[in-house]
Amino acid sequence: MAAGTSNYWEDLRKQARQLENELDLKLVSFSKLCTSYSHSSGRDGRRDRYSSDTTPLLNGSSQDRMFETMAIEIEQLLARLTGANDKMAEYTNSAGVPSLNAALMHTLQRHRDILQDYTHEFHKTKANFMAIRERENLMGSVRKDIESYKSGSGVNNRRTELFLKEHDHLRNSDRLIEETISIAMATKENMTSQRGMLKSIHSKMNTLANRFPAVNSLIQRINLRKRRDSLILGGVIGICTILLLLYAFH
Numbered sequence: 067m068a069a070g071t072s073n074y075w076e077d078l079r080k081q082a083r084q085l086e087n088e089l090d091l092k093l094v095s096f097s098k099l100c101t102s103y104s105h106s107s108g109r110d111g112r113r114d115r116y117s118s119d120t121t122p123l124l125n126g127s128s129q130d131r132m133f134e135t136m137a138i139e140i141e142q143l144l145a146r147l148t149g150a151n152d153k154m155a156e157y158t159n160s161a162g163v164p165s166l167n168a169a170l171m172h173t174l175q176r177h178r179d180i181l182q183d184y185t186h187e188f189h190k191t192k193a194n195f196m197a198i199r200e201r202e203n204l205m206g207s208v209r210k211d212i213e214s215y216k217s218g219s220g221v222n223n224r225r226t227e228l229f230l231k232e233h234d235h236l237r238n239s240d241r242l243i244e245e246t247i248s249i250a251m252a253t254k255e256n257m258t259s260q261r262g263m264l265k266s267i268h269s270k271m272n273t274l275a276n277r278f279p280a281v282n283s284l285i286q287r288i289n290l291r292k293r294r295d296s297l298i299l300g301g302v303i304g305i306c307t308i309l310l311l312l313y314a315f316h
Contacts, residue, residue: 075170082177083150085147089184090262092140093191094255099132100195129305133195140188147181177267187258205237239314246310250303 154177158170 068253073158075154078150078157079173079177080153082132082147085143085150086177086180086184086262089143089147092136092143093187094259096136096140096188097134097251097255099129100191100198101251102129120276130199144181144185144188147184151177151181174277176269180262183261197260212248218266242314246307255302264303 151174154170154174158167158174
């Protein structure tokens with residue numbers, strides 16, 4: 067009976083890990099889609115600037131379909147992973163579970179944390195995509211109004227030229243900010259890919275620390291240095307972002 071319940075738990079863990087791996091790959095592709103949408107829409111906007119037959123976001127329809135499809139797939143994977151976690155929770159609360167309940171609860175909590183991180187990342191990326199799409203649609207509408215005004219009046223006066231130059235300046239500033247965001251998202255993707263490995267290493271080191279007090283002291287020093295490095299890295303990124311923003315708007 068104990069062997070049967072142990073196999074059931076291992077099957078649940080295997081299913082959860084498989085879903086987590088699939089979600090990790092899907093979220094990376096989803097984030098890249100958001101970034102490519104922003105860049106392609108910016109290129110389309112520059113082409114429309116010099117074209118009389120303007121169609122803003124020329125590739126937007128296909129990317130919108132890809133976005134909807136990937137969002138549905140990720141939501142389905144999140145639902146399946148949630149179901150797997152619920153089954154693991156039911157197993158740990160069952161009456162026949164042996165005295166290893168504390169270890170099982172620790173494993174279940176790690177899977178729940180991963181699910182929460184993936185859910186948060188998905189909703190954040192989806193919200194960013196929707197904001198970019200709404201902004202690009204608005205900018206496309208503005209470009210069409212400008213071109214319509216120019217073709218209807220037939221007058222290319224100084225005021226229109228100044229307005230178009232200011233519009234191009236804003237587009238360049240917006241593109242610079244988007245490139246900065248893309249760099250930050252790429253950094254986040256790399257950190258996310260390393261998170262699972264670091265969690266596994268951290269768990270093993272905690273096990274060793276509980277057995278050997280000297281190792282525990284070493285781990286504490288490593289954690290302090292890691293926090294310091296994180297603060298330094300965050301400060302550098304923040305300063306670079308501020309300098310880029312100042313450069314863009316001046």
